[in-house]
Amino acid sequence: xxxxxxxxxxxNVPEGATVxxxxxxxxxxxxSFFWYRQDxxxxxxxxxxxxSSGNEDGRFTAQLNRASQYxxxxxxxxxxxxxxxYLCVVGPNTGFQKLVFGTGTRLLVSP
Amino acid sequence: DAGVTQSPTHLIKTRGQHVTLRxxxxxxxxxxxxxxxVLGQGPQFIFQYYExxxxxxxxFPDRFSARQFPNYSSELNVNALLLxxxxxxxxxxxxxxxxxxxxxxxxxxxRLTVT
Numbered sequence: 148x149x150x151x152x153x154x155x156x157x158x159n160v161p162e163g164a165t166v167x168x169x170x171x172x173x174x175x176x177x178x179s180f181f182w183y184r185q186d187x188x189x190x191x192x193x194x195x196x197x198x199s200s201g202n203e204d205g206r207f208t209a210q211l212n213r214a215s216q217y218x219x220x221x222x223x224x225x226x227x228x229x230x231x232x233y234l235c236v237v238g239p240n241t242g243f244q245k246l247v248f249g250t251g252t253r254l255l256v257s258p
Numbered sequence: 259d260a261g262v263t264q265s266p267t268h269l270i271k272t273r274g275q276h277v278t279l280r281x282x283x284x285x286x287x288x289x290x291x292x293x294x295x296v297l298g299q300g301p302q303f304i305f306q307y308y309e310x311x312x313x314x315x316x317x318f319p320d321r322f323s324a325r326q327f328p329n330y331s332s333e334l335n336v337n338a339l340l341l342x343x344x345x346x347x348x349x350x351x352x353x354x355x356x357x358x359x360x361x362x363x364x365x366x367x368x369r370l371t372v373t
Binding site: 179181188189191196237245246249250251 | 298302314316360363368
C-alpha cells in the first residue's frame with residue numbers, strides 16, 4: 148500500500164464548479180499535512196498547510212480527518228487558472244522531515 | 259527576496275558519468291531537502307540537510323550523495339549515472355528552527371536526462 152494515495156483523475160470541471168479531492172495516508176504517526184499545486188513541468192508550490200481544525204484560504208478549504216487518515220481539498224468557483232496537478236503531502240511532526248508526496252490529482256477546468 | 263534557486267536548469271549526461279546539482283535556499287532558511295520526481299509521480303525524498311549535517315535519507319543507492327555548505331547552499335552528487343536517473347531534481351528549503359516552520363518551498367528544479 149502506498150504511504151499517500153490520491154485519485155490521479157483527471158477531474159474535468161466547468162468554470163465556476165466546486166470540486167473536491169481526497170487523499171488517504173497510511174502512517175498514523177503523521178503530524179504535518181499539506182496541499183501543493185504543480186503546473187506542468189514546474190516545481191510544486193505550497194498551496195496550504197492543513198491543520199486539525201481545518202483551514203480556509205479564499206476559495207480553497209482543507210480538512211483533516213485523523214481518525215480515518217484522510218485529507219481533503221475543496222475548491223469553490225473553479226477558475227481556468229486552477230488547472231494543475233494537486234499533490235497531497237504528509238510528514239512527521241518535526242522539522243526534520245521526509246515529506247511523502249502522493250502521485251497527484253490532475254484538475255482540468257474548462258470554459 | 260529571492261526564492262530557492264537551482265543550477266543548472268537542464269542537463270544531459272551519458273550513462274556512467276557523474277553529475278553535480280546545486281541549490282541555494284531562501285535567505286534565512288537553514289534546511290535543504292532534495293527530491294527526485296519522475297514523470298507521472300510525486301517527488302521522492304532523497305536527502306535533508308540542516309546546519310551542514312544530514313538529517314534524513316530516503317531509499318536511494320549510495321551513488322547519491324549530498325552536502326551542505328556554511329552558507330546553507332547545497333550540492334547533490336550522483337555517480338555512475340543510469341538511464342533511470344533521468345528525472346526532475348528538486349531542492350526545497352525550510353526554516354525548521356521554530357514552530358510551524360515545517361513548510362518546504364521548492365526551487366524550479368534541474369531536469370536531468372541520461373542517455
